[in-house]
Amino acid sequence: MTLDVALTWDRTFAIRNEPKPDFAGGISSLRNSWVNIPPSPFDTVSLPEVGISLQENEVIVSFKTTVEIRSAKWLNQTIEEIVRLMWLPRDWNSDNPRQIEPKSIERILAVLLTILDSDSTPPAVVPTTRGGVQVEWHQNGIDLEIEAFNLSKLEYYFSDSKGEQEGTIEDNPAVLKQFTGCLKTTSRS
Amino acid sequence: MSAFTNDSTIDDNEIIWRRIHQFQVVDDPNLNRKRPSTAGFDNGRDIPLSVYIASEAQSPQVVMQDGKEKYLVALIVGFVRQLGLGIIRDSSSGGLGHALLIGKKTKGMLNSMAKTATWVAPYVP
Numbered sequence: 001m002t003l004d005v006a007l008t009w010d011r012t013f014a015i016r017n018e019p020k021p022d023f024a025g026g027i028s029s030l031r032n033s034w035v036n037i038p039p040s041p042f043d044t045v046s047l048p049e050v051g052i053s054l055q056e057n058e059v060i061v062s063f064k065t066t067v068e069i070r071s072a073k074w075l076n077q078t079i080e081e082i083v084r085l086m087w088l089p090r091d092w093n094s095d096n097p098r099q100i101e102p103k104s105i106e107r108i109l110a111v112l113l114t115i116l117d118s119d120s121t122p123p124a125v126v127p128t129t130r131g132g133v134q135v136e137w138h139q140n141g142i143d144l145e146i147e148a149f150n151l152s153k154l155e156y157y158f159s160d161s162k163g164e165q166e167g168t169i170e171d172n173p174a175v176l177k178q179f180t181g182c183l184k185t186t187s188r189s
Numbered sequence: 190m191s192a193f194t195n196d197s198t199i200d201d202n203e204i205i206w207r208r209i210h211q212f213q214v215v216d217d218p219n220l221n222r223k224r225p226s227t228a229g230f231d232n233g234r235d236i237p238l239s240v241y242i243a244s245e246a247q248s249p250q251v252v253m254q255d256g257k258e259k260y261l262v263a264l265i266v267g268f269v270r271q272l273g274l275g276i277i278r279d280s281s282s283g284g285l286g287h288a289l290l291i292g293k294k295t296k297g298m299l300n301s302m303a304k305t306a307t308w309v310a311p312y313v314p
Contacts, residue, residue: 085212093210094256095232095239124215126226134228138217143300145227157227157296166296 050106050113052083059083063113074112074122078135081125082109088127098131107148108133115177120184137183144179158182194291195275201267204243205276205288206309208258214314217304223314225262225306227299237289240264242278246286249309255284260314262306272298 050063061079085100112123112135123135132149145157157166158179169175213229232238241252249261266276274292308314 088212091257092212093258094208097232124226126213126215126228127210128228129232134226136215136226138215138219141219143219145296145300147228155296157300159297159300164297164300 050109052086052102052106052109054086054102059086061109063109072116072118072120074116074120077122078112078125079109082133082135085125085127085133092127093129095129097127097129100127100133101131101150103150104132104148107150107154108135108146111146111148111154111173111176114173115180117180117184120180137180139183142183144183146176194277195270196277199242199266199276199278199288201265201270203266204263205240205266205269205290206243206246206249206252207238207240207262207264207306208253208256209260209262210257211259211314214260220304225260225303227296227303229262230299230302231294234294237279237291238274238294239279239283240276240288240290241283241286242266242288243286245278246284249312251284252286253312259312261309261312263309264302264306268305269302272301274298 050061052062053060061083082105086102086105088100090099091097121137121139123137126134126136128134128147128149130149132147134145134147136143136145138144141161143157143159147155149155152170154169154173154176155166156169156176156179158164160182207225207230209225209229213226214223215226217224230238243263246252253261269276269290274290274294277289277291279287279289
């Protein structure tokens with residue numbers, strides 16, 4: 001039996017907002033740092049803690065993750081896309097939207113760190129009118145969408161050639177890993 | 190459906206327009222094209238969704254000039270009714286041709302709308 005113990009890493013992103021024409025939250029610089037902390041068992045079921053703080057024009061994102069995820073291609077790209085939503089103005093669309101809540105951003109990042117692997121495909125990231133964040137994949141005949149719109153709720157939608165399912169999850173988002181696993185299985189077949 | 194949730198004077202063949210924000214457009218390799226995300230039709234599951242009846246609105250340009258969105262898509266009234274939604278005119282806001290889609294929207298319904306919607310020129314990503 002292999003004991004799955006991975007290093008955990010503290011990761012801090014600092015993303016500066018310097019608005020550009022036609023872009024609500026331009027990201028002109030991205031610096032990040034890794035701090036190695038002592039090895040400890042990494043529990044893939046519980047949600048990793050993600051912290052987000054807004055300091056003037058800079059958003060600080062910090063979390064712990066495994067050494068494998070540290071090299072994941074989806075990580076930098078997805079964090080940039082998610083964090084830029086924090087700079088959307090309060091009235092960003094015509095539907096009287098709620099401002100994107102930092103808690104939704106923390107929640108969706110924590111979910112992604114839980115359910116994605118180092119070789120996972122980066123999701124598309126879109127804001128939702130109710131102040132949430134939706135991540136979605138459309139590949140190999142599969143559609144998968146996950147939306148976080150407050151601290152406690154996740155909504156998901158999954159569809160493939162066999163049918164579709166949708167629902168709400170309030171506790172353990174690790175069950176969503178079955179769906180991201182399907183994306184991978186299909187792409188390898 | 191009652192007249193308050195579905196106006197039968199709006200023909201099934203009517204085209205309706207929906208504005209789409211530029212942050213709510215996704216690449217869909219399954220369809221091999223860009224399309225609106227389901228989030229572009231999701232303003233809250235039970236909240237009426239703002240649309241325009243194309244034949245009653247002045248033009249796509251007029252519909253777009255008051256919005257914060259960059260893109261415009263079209264759907265057919267009969268299609269959204271088949272999904273289980275109703276449509277009523279809304280003269281209280283939104284200008285000429287403004288209407289509301291009424292009914293609870295599931296993720297599956299949103300997905301059908303997002304995949305079926307066609308871009309309206311010149312507001313195409």
